[in-house]
Structure formats: structure tokens, C-alpha cells
Amino acid sequence: GQNIDQPTEMTATEGAIVQINCTYQTSGFNGLFWYQQHAGEAPTFLSYNVLDGLEEKGRFSSFLSRSKGYSYLLLKELQMKDSASYLCAVRDGDYKLSFGAGTTVTVRA
Amino acid sequence: IAGITQAPTSQILAAGRRMTLRCTQDMRHNAMYWYRQDLGLGLRLIHYSNTAGTTGKGEVPDGYSVSRANTDDFPLTLASAVPSQTSVYFCASSNNQGTGANVLTFGAGSRLTVL
Numbered sequence: 001g002q003n004i005d006q007p008t009e010m011t012a013t014e015g016a017i018v019q020i021n022c023t024y025q026t027s028g029f030n031g032l033f034w035y036q037q038h039a040g041e042a043p044t045f046l047s048y049n050v051l052d053g054l055e056e057k058g059r060f061s062s063f064l065s066r067s068k069g070y071s072y073l074l075l076k077e078l079q080m081k082d083s084a085s086y087l088c089a090v091r092d093g094d095y096k097l098s099f100g101a102g103t104t105v106t107v108r109a
Numbered sequence: 110i111a112g113i114t115q116a117p118t119s120q121i122l123a124a125g126r127r128m129t130l131r132c133t134q135d136m137r138h139n140a141m142y143w144y145r146q147d148l149g150l151g152l153r154l155i156h157y158s159n160t161a162g163t164t165g166k167g168e169v170p171d172g173y174s175v176s177r178a179n180t181d182d183f184p185l186t187l188a189s190a191v192p193s194q195t196s197v198y199f200c201a202s203s204n205n206q207g208t209g210a211n212v213l214t215f216g217a218g219s220r221l222t223v224l
Contacts, residue, residue: 033210041218095159100151
């Protein structure tokens, strides 16, 4: 099985940067995903890392270190609409995706 | 609009009753999944299907059953509902084609309350 840890909550100011860390222990690894979930809605895909390094997509970036079992999601130029839960997920060799409990980010004016 | 349709959106159910949550996708994805989401626990995989005609158990399969008679439909059945099955249930699908992101697409969720 998978053991995926991420902080429960984070608060930041509009326009600032926030980094959400995720550590994982897996019996097999086939990619790490970040999803965004607004309250009462379904999760939506943000990013995917399978090789070490940084993937940048607009204001969002995601980093992976497979040797350390570590990833982070970086949110830049925070906007009020970024207030949501951010879910770290790891895919095993059977293509099953396991999720962390999620990090609730609150953006304040 | 292509995507995943779940029904019902919300349901209140008496303990001991049988309930089937429906899930249909029109993206011709080969893999489908059922997750439950509970506060503080995140999304947990109940059952999955890598292709039509096959199913597998996830992390929390007890009390649930699934079938995959065709590509599009993946119903989840609670044979005899218990209060601990109160949760939000998400159906998801992906097109698993070897390497690549094979991103999961989620339905809007079904909120189930068992009294």
C-alpha cells in the first residue's frame, strides 16, 4: 500500500507564494499527481511528475524527488480562487491511484 | 458534453437497505474506479476495473460490490447499508495506455447518508 503525508492546512495572502509538501512511501511507483478540489466539487487534475525535477504550468509548479519520496506543489501569485484543497496522489504499478488526505489552502485578502 | 455522470447526486438511506450508485462515462476509457471521501481521510479506493469484464479490490472494499458489464458503466452496490458508509462517493475513469499521465477524470460525486 501507499503512505502519503501532506499538511492539513495552510494559509497565505493574496499575491503570495505557497509550497505544499508531500512525502510518500510506496511499494511501487508509477507517477505522482496533484489535484485541486474546491469545496463540494470533484477533484480536477493539476500536474503529473514521473521523473525527478520541476514541472511548470503557469502559476503552478510541481517538483519530484523519487529517491527522497518527496514532492511539492508551488502556487505563485495566489488568487482568492486558489482557496481549495490540494491532493497529492501516487500511482502504483497496477495503475491504482492512492491519495493523501489533502491540504486545505486558504487565501486571504 | 463528454465526461462522467453519477446518480443519484444525494441520497438518504435507512440502515440495512440495498443501494446502487450509478456511474456512466462516455469517453471510452478502459479503466474505472470508485472512491469514497471522508473528512480527514481523503479519497480511498473501494473497487476498480482495468477493463470491461474485470474488477479488483481497492483499499476499503468490504460492504461494497461492483460490476463492469461494458466499457461505459460501473455501478457500485451496497448490499446492506451501515452508518459507517455515510460518505461522498466519487466515480472516476482513465485511459490507461502504458506509459504517460493517464489522468483520472472524476464524476461530480454522490453524497450518501445512512441513518
